[in-house]
Amino acid sequence: MTSFHIVHLYPDLLNLYGDRGNIMVMEKRCRWRGIEAILHTVNGDDPLDLSTADFVLLGGGSDKEQAIVCETLMQFKDELARYIDHGGCLLAVCGGYQLLGTRYSSALGELNGLGLFEFETVAGKGGRCIGNVVIDTDLGFEVVGFENHGGLTYLHGQHPFGKIRYGYGNDGSGMDEGLHEKNCIATYIHGPLLPKNPKLADHFIATALKRKGELTPLKTLDDTMEEEAAKIMIKRCATEKKENPYISR
Amino acid sequence: MRLRSVFSIAMAKAIAFACRLLHKQGVTLAGAMVMKVDPGLFDHLSAQLKRTIVVCGTNGKTTTNNLMAMALRANGHQVVINATGSNMKNGIVSALVLNSKWNGQIQADTATLEVDEASLRHVIDHLHVTDMVLTNLFRDQLDRFGEIDITMDLLLQAVQNHPDIHLIFNSDDVLSTQFALKSKLSYTTFGISKPMHDTNNADMKEGQFCPYCHAKLEYDFYHYAQLGQFHCPNGDFNHFHIDVDLGSLDSIDPLVFTINDVTFHSPLKGFYNVYNHMAVCALLTHYGESLSKFADELPSFQGGFGRLETFHIHGCDILLNLAKNPAGFNQNIDLIANDGSTKDVLIVINDNEQDGIDVSWLWDVDFDRLNQCNVSHYLTAGKRYMDMALRLKYVDIPSTPFDDIHQAISYALHDLGSTKLYILVNYTALYPTSQYLHELERKSA
CATH class of the missing domain: 3.40.1190.10 (Mur-like, catalytic domain)
Incomplete structure (x- = not known):
């Protein structure tokens, strides 16, 4: 049986917006296809070895807990960089996204990020970006979810994950959302992200399997409920558009 | 004065x-x-x-x-x-x-x-x-x-x-x-x-x-x-x-x-x-x-409305309770687990302003524990009825989603012939659900 190694980074600290839902979806969608999903939970003092990892999740946490994670992860910065460089699949959400950059600011002040990518997150002045989001991704499908961030992220030439159709996005301007470099996707979208976006979950599974040389196409699953849930929200966002103008800063 | x-x-x-x-x-x-x-x-x-x-x-x-x-x-x-x-x-x-x-x-x-x-x-x-x-x-x-x-x-x-x-x-x-x-x-x-x-x-x-x-x-x-x-x-x-x-x-x-x-x-x-x-x-x-x-x-003592409120309608014992965050929801599941009888469960999730418009917390609730609670049927309703059904799908629980709460209750009472029904609702669903159940109870008396 094919095995699929899922690494959940610091779930004790980064668990603010139902992030474990992303893990449940990855596990189930592997198992429903007869792929053996093996979950590795990495906590505070554990060493980090991503040599066998197929998918890594770095979730979002409160400001205080995000800072603790950043400090811990700093010692494994090279390991993470190597993993991303070699095409490993990484999903970073909210706080996890901000950590990947060079700097981010929070209620605790300006902090150094891991610096895996040259981008920065500054404190927004006009309150938080909160609400439902719909984007058109560079993977050719739409993604729907929820954003809630005080920081505004400015990319420096990296590819965004998608274009905002409804919502605020990286810098609150309603233009770009997230970051997509190699097989690393970083985004402000939670909800959690993967349940209503099964195509994205499957993209990670297919990419990771290909990376380890398993070229069998993924078995099709019945996603009627997933698609229906996403469709309801996309329809709602389309009609609510006028009431929720993009903030200008 | x-x-x-x-x-x-x-x-x-x-x-x-x-x-x-x-x-x-x-x-x-x-x-x-x-x-x-x-x-x-x-x-x-x-x-x-x-x-x-x-x-x-x-x-x-x-x-x-x-x-x-x-x-x-x-x-x-x-x-x-x-x-x-x-x-x-x-x-x-x-x-x-x-x-x-x-x-x-x-x-x-x-x-x-x-x-x-x-x-x-x-x-x-x-x-x-x-x-x-x-x-x-x-x-x-x-x-x-x-x-x-x-x-x-x-x-x-x-x-x-x-x-x-x-x-x-x-x-x-x-x-x-x-x-x-x-x-x-x-x-x-x-x-x-x-x-x-x-x-x-x-x-x-x-x-x-x-x-x-x-x-x-x-x-x-x-x-x-x-x-x-x-x-x-x-x-x-x-x-x-x-x-x-x-x-x-x-x-x-x-x-x-x-x-x-x-x-x-x-x-x-x-x-x-x-x-x-x-x-x-x-x-x-x-x-x-x-x-x-x-x-x-x-x-x-009589609890506030929607706090473990009980109804008896068409031979069905209904228990309505507020469940609006993971800690509260998990305690509700605990309550259902303590009840050994056969029952059906209806979960109503809205995402209005007072509920919180973000429902990602549903994934922090331990719904998998419902698998050991002797529940025959699951129904979902509320504005996020499909999100709720999807959440249950990922703990291997099939459910019937309804975009209308009245239809969901009617389905439980008439189509399923429920004898015991737990209705768990979040904040803005509480008052209308309670009112509706009172109305049904009056009519069925």
């Missing part, structure tokens, strides 16, 4: 009366009118009270507040209360106004008021708060509050200029304990010093790290969520001494327990409700009042 005040009191009573006739919630509307016409009336009324207790915290406010009123009345006090859970400024103003005479004299010596965590700072300067009861702090409405630390900060801001308030708090909760430390208020604690009830230990826990040295807190045991006997491995942050402890827990459904050798027979059920009674006992103990008088009255 100023003419304007007489007029506001009359208007408030008329609005509340008219709304009652129409089966509409009129409490907040009446309060809003008073604040517009005669804002000084709020201070005038609150100043007449000898004792004002505010009840704050994420879960259990309404139940604790109603139990508090019963206990104080049993001890001979005349009590004014915002019983229905209208816990923002207008609801609080309204409670006082509706309990006053035409001449602006309040007909009570004591107020017990549940107050929304974000609203406390807007009302505290108008109330002469003597005691604050903090039930617990869990994650709730993250899109409104940001994160749980922000909720705590809002409460701290509210009490910072009121150092004379006496705090009653749950010392099994790390976050409430942090609040007690930071607020520097005098306090009485309640808690449970021994493991008393087998519960789910894998559920969502807040504040798992020492606020001082950031080490992971160690627990001797958990009661539920983060409530339990904790300590910092470096000794920087420890569980406080428990002033009011649980003697024994004899039954969960219905609740039977002892505190200070007094036996309580509560009509409520569920382990989480033990803490709500304990909060009341802690306040009584602080004032040297009688626990037995409270225990004597307790069997006749």
